[in-house]
Amino acid sequence: MITKEEVEHVGWLARIEIAESESETYAKKLNSVLGYFEQLDEVDTEDVLPTYHVADVMNVFREDVVKPSMSQEEVLSNVENKQEGSFKVPKIM
Amino acid sequence: MAKWTNISQIKQSIESGSAEEVTTSYLDIIGKSKMNGFVAVSDEAINDARKIDADGHDGALAGVPIAIKDNISTKGLSTSCGSKILHGYVPPYNAHVIEKLKDAGAIVIGKANMDEFAMGTSTESSTYGPTLNPWDKERVPGGSSGGSAAVVAAGEAPVSLGSDTGGSVRCPAAYCGVVGLKPTYGAVSRYGLVSYANSLDQIGPLATNVSDIATVMDVVGGYDARDSTSMKHENNYHDALKDDVDGLKIGVPEEYFGEGIDENVEKSVWDAIQKFEDMGASYEKVSLPHTKYALASYYIIAMSEASSNLARFDGTRYGHRVDGDNWHDMASKTRADGFGDEVKRRVLLGTYALSAGYHDKYYLKALKVRTLVKQDFDKALANVDVLMAPTMPAPAFKIGEKIDDPLSLYLADVNTVPINLAGVPSMSVPCGMTDGLPVGLQIIGNHFDENTIIRAAYSFEQNTDHHNNKPPEVA
Numbered sequence: 001m002i003t004k005e006e007v008e009h010v011g012w013l014a015r016i017e018i019a020e021s022e023s024e025t026y027a028k029k030l031n032s033v034l035g036y037f038e039q040l041d042e043v044d045t046e047d048v049l050p051t052y053h054v055a056d057v058m059n060v061f062r063e064d065v066v067k068p069s070m071s072q073e074e075v076l077s078n079v080e081n082k083q084e085g086s087f088k089v090p091k092i093m
Numbered sequence: 094m095a096k097w098t099n100i101s102q103i104k105q106s107i108e109s110g111s112a113e114e115v116t117t118s119y120l121d122i123i124g125k126s127k128m129n130g131f132v133a134v135s136d137e138a139i140n141d142a143r144k145i146d147a148d149g150h151d152g153a154l155a156g157v158p159i160a161i162k163d164n165i166s167t168k169g170l171s172t173s174c175g176s177k178i179l180h181g182y183v184p185p186y187n188a189h190v191i192e193k194l195k196d197a198g199a200i201v202i203g204k205a206n207m208d209e210f211a212m213g214t215s216t217e218s219s220t221y222g223p224t225l226n227p228w229d230k231e232r233v234p235g236g237s238s239g240g241s242a243a244v245v246a247a248g249e250a251p252v253s254l255g256s257d258t259g260g261s262v263r264c265p266a267a268y269c270g271v272v273g274l275k276p277t278y279g280a281v282s283r284y285g286l287v288s289y290a291n292s293l294d295q296i297g298p299l300a301t302n303v304s305d306i307a308t309v310m311d312v313v314g315g316y317d318a319r320d321s322t323s324m325k326h327e328n329n330y331h332d333a334l335k336d337d338v339d340g341l342k343i344g345v346p347e348e349y350f351g352e353g354i355d356e357n358v359e360k361s362v363w364d365a366i367q368k369f370e371d372m373g374a375s376y377e378k379v380s381l382p383h384t385k386y387a388l389a390s391y392y393i394i395a396m397s398e399a400s401s402n403l404a405r406f407d408g409t410r411y412g413h414r415v416d417g418d419n420w421h422d423m424a425s426k427t428r429a430d431g432f433g434d435e436v437k438r439r440v441l442l443g444t445y446a447l448s449a450g451y452h453d454k455y456y457l458k459a460l461k462v463r464t465l466v467k468q469d470f471d472k473a474l475a476n477v478d479v480l481m482a483p484t485m486p487a488p489a490f491k492i493g494e495k496i497d498d499p500l501s502l503y504l505a506d507v508n509t510v511p512i513n514l515a516g517v518p519s520m521s522v523p524c525g526m527t528d529g530l531p532v533g534l535q536i537i538g539n540h541f542d543e544n545t546i547i548r549a550a551y552s553f554e555q556n557t558d559h560h561n562n563k564p565p566e567v568a
Contacts, residue, residue: 002445014400014444015407015421016437017429030442032500037389040458043465050460051467053292054516054540055279055322062318074185078411087409092420 112156116142130244132221134203152198160253163204166285175207175219178431179412188285190313197312205240209433211289227564232489235265242269248567252300260509262297263521267484267533273299278516279324282317288402290395293513303551333544336555339373342477348384349482361525361532381469391510393459400443470515474539484521484533523559
């Protein structure tokens with residue numbers, strides 16, 4: 001079962017700010033779903049390989065050929081915060 | 094007054110009038126609509142139609158208006174995934190399916206409402222408010238492609254595209270009484286589809302009839318190098334439009350008629366299977382023994398993939414931003430404010446399921462159960478041509494009825510999610526009514542055997558009149 005403190009930690013990992021007043025409600029709702037997930041414990045999966053996807057392909061490569069890409073202007077067209085052809089963000093550290 | 098139409102009727106109207114007239118009349122209908130099925134209407138639609146008129150009407154979909162789910166990228170037309178975090182985002186490029194549609198002359202008329210980031214079964218979690226079910230305006234249209242289904246059912250577009258991660262095309266098709274196909278994983282390129290759970294997501298068409306599904310699939314299907322899971326598989330979907338199910342072997346999975354199934358849904362589906370028998374098919378009961386674990390496996394995988402896929406929405410390159418003291422603070426505040434409750438819950442659960450100490454217990458376990466679910470389908474479909482079952486165990490529920498209880502919403506997906514885990518194709522077709530609401534028959538086939546499904550669905554349509562049931566206000 002997930003605790004209030006774990007909810008806050010997961011919120012940090014997921015970069016979703018969770019107010020202290022919300023963490024208990026989250027814990028309750030998440031626990032009801034996690035409780036449902038517990039039923040998988042009863043399935044015997046010894047010697048069963050995982051399926052990551054079902055497409056019958058592996059290691060899809062292409063020729064390393066330079067092709068035209070989107071212009072800088074188009075790439076930056078959805079932000080107000082830009083400077084000298086770059087996305088502008090607050091300091092990282 | 095909105096009308097149910099099909100592509101061949103639209104083409105006749107274009108020949109006797111013009112593409113411009115057809116598009117204008119749809120824009121007029123959409124303008125008067127109270128269904129909230131569209132979240133954006135294209136300013137370019139009329140110009141595109143005029144161009145089609147000027148160039149001649151050559152393409153397979155020349156002048157045919159189509160509604161596009163709001164998570165499929167349309168150059169110059171907003172694509173918000175029903176989310177505040179992407180409100181106002183205008184893609185600088187087209188998805189592969191949009192390129193193909195435009196090449197075939199289709200008119201992208203607008204963007205259809207959806208559950209936020211395609212996470213839902215009701216279209217209630219959209220930042221633009223719920224879409225109403227045209228059959229009963231107090232009820233949900235299903236989800237997550239609720240807008241795509243409702244606009245087709247309400248006569249506001251003849252065809253649409255949705256996306257199906259765990260039933261998101263088939264559920265709303267069933268709830269709104271239209272036809273919807275989830276193609277085989279890899280049959281339609283996902284390039285330009287905003288990923289929710291990329292190992293499960295697949296774009297699929299919705300229409301008032303089976304023939305139009307084949308027409309749209311012939312346009313949007315096929316290989317695309319820009320999607321690394323796109324498969325090289327040539328197919329002509331139109332070839333399958335034959336009224337012939339003689340000798341067709343149907344499997345009926347008993348687990349899909351389980352606890353909580355609506356009595357009339359069960360009866361309608363059995364009546365349909367009986368009808369197939371009358372038409373020359375045969376059926377046998379089959380078992381998909383891991384069905385009961387599919388839902389938990391699906392949600393763990395979908396949430397885990399979502400937690401990774403949605404990491405890109407951080408206020409940096411597009412969409413909503415809330416200021417913060419540093420980048421982490423900005424991103425955390427942006428995501429707290431920009432994502433709705435259900436999206437946050439799924440990202441948090443997915444992050445938890447992938448985090449140190451829990452990865453093997455949840456994520457790896459779910460992937461192993463996925464293998465067992467897939468093997469169930471491989472075994473069953475080795476002996477029969479198709480499987481038939483209810484798409485949804487019960488008809489459309491009331492708006493607000495389940496929104497506060499995520500688990501009860503998840504349980505509604507019990508008959509649709511196993512199909513995505515296995516990656517097989519599946520179609521929902523109307524097969525009756527219960528208390529004035531449509532019931533969907535689900536026809537499931539082998540990998541890349543859409544044509545057997547289409548042939549079965551087309552034959553059923555030719556020999557029954559369920560597809561002629563129309564919502565009250567649609568003439």
